Amino acid sequence: MICYRHASYATPLRSVPASQEGRFNSLGDDEPTQYLTEHPLGPLAELMRHGDLRAPEQVAAVRARTWALEVAVEGLLELTFESAPRWEISAEELVGDDPGPCRRLARRLRAEHPGMIVPSAALPGTRSVVLFGPRVAAPYLTEPVSLLDVPASITAHGGRPPLALIERVRFFGEAHWALAAWRAGASTRFVEPDWSLAREAALSG
Numbered sequence: 632m633i634c635y636r637h638a639s640y641a642t643p644l645r646s647v648p649a650s651q652e653g654r655f656n657s658l659g660d661d662e663p664t665q666y667l668t669e670h671p672l673g674p675l676a677e678l679m680r681h682g683d684l685r686a687p688e689q690v691a692a693v694r695a696r697t698w699a700l701e702v703a704v705e706g707l708l709e710l711t712f713e714s715a716p717r718w719e720i721s722a723e724e725l726v727g728d729d730p731g732p733c734r735r736l737a738r739r740l741r742a743e744h745p746g747m748i749v750p751s752a753a754l755p756g757t758r759s760v761v762l763f764g765p766r767v768a769a770p771y772l773t774e775p776v777s778l779l780d781v782p783a784s785i786t787a788h789g790g791r792p793p794l795a796l797i798e799r800v801r802f803f804g805e806a807h808w809a810l811a812a813w814r815a816g817a818s819t820r821f822v823e824p825d826w827s828l829a830r831e832a833a834l835s836g
Contacts, residue, residue, distance in 0.1 A: 632669065632701070632704045633699060633700070633701055634668060634700045634760050635667060635669075635670070635671050635674050635697065635699055635700070635786075636665075636674050636697070636698045637674035637675065637678050637697050637698075639696050642783075643698035643768055643783050644665055644768045645765065645766070646767060648660050648661070648662060649663060654730045654734070654752065654761075655730075655733050655734060655737040656734065657738075662741070662764045662765060663766075664763060665761070665762035665763075665766055666760075667702065667761075667762070668751060668754070668760065669757055669758040669759070669760060670754060671699075672757075672792070672796055674695075674697055674698075675693075675695060675697070675792035675796060676751070676754035679693075679792060679802075680803065681753075683802060684797075685797060687794050690791065690797060691794065693791040693792060695789075695791060695792070696789070697787045697790060698768075699771070699783065700768070700781050700783040701783075702762070704748070706744060706745045706746075707745060707746045707747055707748050708740060708744045708746070708747040709747065710725065710747055711750065712725065712810060712813045713813075718736060718740070719736070720735075722810060722813070725750060726750050726752040726755075726810055727752075737761070740763075741763040741764075745762065745764065745778075746762035746763050747761050748760050748761075750810075752801065753801060754799060755799075755801050755807050755808050755809035755821070756808075756809045756820060756821030756822070766779055766781050767779050767781070768782075768783035769781060769782050770782065771783060793826070793831060794830075795825040795830055798824060799821075809821075
């Protein structure tokens with residue numbers, strides 16, 4: 632699976648635990664947790680959500696370093712809104728603003744699974760890929776020599792999100808429309824933001 636990541640340092644993957652807590656990791660974890668997304672806009676949506684970047688002028692000032700990675704999906708546990716209760720977490724908790732239930736889920740799963748695929752909290756209708764344990768970035772067009780190696784390449788340095796992405800990001804405190812649609816039995820298909828240059832220029836103005 633081709634996945635995407637925003638990382639402002641020299642490599643998109645970690646070999647040591649992070650110094651900050653995340654949705655599926657806690658301070659004091661013995662191993663790192665890697666966060667990727669299935670959709671190319673996912674990392675930018677995460678950046679905007681966590682920075683509370685809601686205004687066009689804020690998004691226009693972003694300078695992001697983004698990556699593409701080829702991730703092996705064998706063994707990854709796939710959680711959906713429907714299947715979440717089987718793993719002792721509710722659909723609401725899986726994308727909720729409180730990361731506590733997700734961290735507890737990760738503590739239970741990381742000993743037996745290499746990672747999981749979950750609904751995105753930041754970009755409803757898409758999915759996030761969470762990998763447990765260290766990984767090392769390898770050149771993109773090479774065959775991995777071990778399970779730790781992940782083919783990767785930088786896709787942009789100093790890039791920014793399209794301004795129309797503001798309308799797709801689910802910020803803290805907002806309802807998760809894909810969760811609401813699932814509850815109602817409706818489609819949770821992601822709709823791409825407006826790609827037109829005219830729309831970009833209009834939002835910039």
